[in-house]
Each structure stands twice: as C-alpha cells, then as structure tokens.
Amino acid sequence: MAQKLVKFGSRLATEVAPKAIRVTSEFAKVRGGRFWHYAKVELRPPMLTEFPVIQESINNIIRGAKTKKFLTMPVREVWLNTLVCLEILFLFFIGEILGKGCIIGYYIPGAWTVHGEDQRKKH
Numbered sequence: 001m002a003q004k005l006v007k008f009g010s011r012l013a014t015e016v017a018p019k020a021i022r023v024t025s026e027f028a029k030v031r032g033g034r035f036w037h038y039a040k041v042e043l044r045p046p047m048l049t050e051f052p053v054i055q056e057s058i059n060n061i062i063r064g065a066k067t068k069k070f071l072t073m074p075v076r077e078v079w080l081n082t083l084v085c086l087e088i089l090f091l092f093f094i095g096e097i098l099g100k101g102c103i104i105g106y107y108i109p110g111a112w113t114v115h116g117e118d119q120r121k122k123h
Contacts, residue, residue: 046054061081064070070078097103 064073070081073081100106
C-alpha cells in the first residue's frame with residue numbers, strides 16, 4: 001500500500017502537476033490580460049475632464065424622474081439604470097463597512113445598555 005502511495009505521489013509530482021501549472025498559467029495570461037485591460041478603465045477614479053459629463057448625466061436622471069420619462073424608456077435601459085443604482089448602493093455599503101471596521105454598526109456611548117445592568121443614575 002505504501003509503495004502505491006509513493007508511486008502515485010511521484011507520478012503526481014512529475015506528470016500531473018507540471019501540466020496543471022502550465023494550463024493554469026496559460027489560462028491566467030489570457031484571462032488576466034483581459035481583466036487588467038478592463039480594470040484600468042473601469043476601476044480608476046474619474047478625471048477632472050469627466051465631471052461635466054457626470055453632472056449632465058445626473059441632471060438628465062433628475063429631469064427624467066420629474067417628467068416620468070422612465071415610463072416610456074425601453075426595458076433594457078431601465079434595467080441598466082437599475083443595475084448602476086444598485087452598484088452605487090453596494091459600493092456605499094462596502095465603504096461604510098470598511099470605514100467602520102466591522103459589519104455590525106457604530107459604537108455610540110450611552111446608546112445601549114448591557115443586560116442586567118441599570119445605567120440610570122440613582123439619586
């Protein structure tokens with residue numbers, strides 16, 4: 001039994017592992033290059049020249065909400081706008097969690113009591 005395990009281990013180390021490493025590295029080169037290409041574009045902060053475009057887009061959204069333009073928009077555009085809003089909301093909550101340092105909530109002294117203890121001042 002031990003000899004079979006040793007033989008299997010040596011075969012794994014000499015044949016299977018190098019092939020798996022080669023296939024994985026080739027996959028990572030192709031997919032990684034595509035990922036970094038899009039990451040450079042999508043994950044960078046906005047440039048100063050883009051702020052007027054952003055402001056105009058926000059104004060269009062507000063104007064469209066006031067005039068109920070969303071009722072005549074194609075479903076695809078409504079769906080894309082919904083996804084963008086969800087993405088912004090999600091990133092806000094992630095930023096809050098990172099800022100707080102935990103998921104639970106903020107510690108506000110005096111806003112909570114420990115069970116079994118009376119926090120009121122006794123006269």
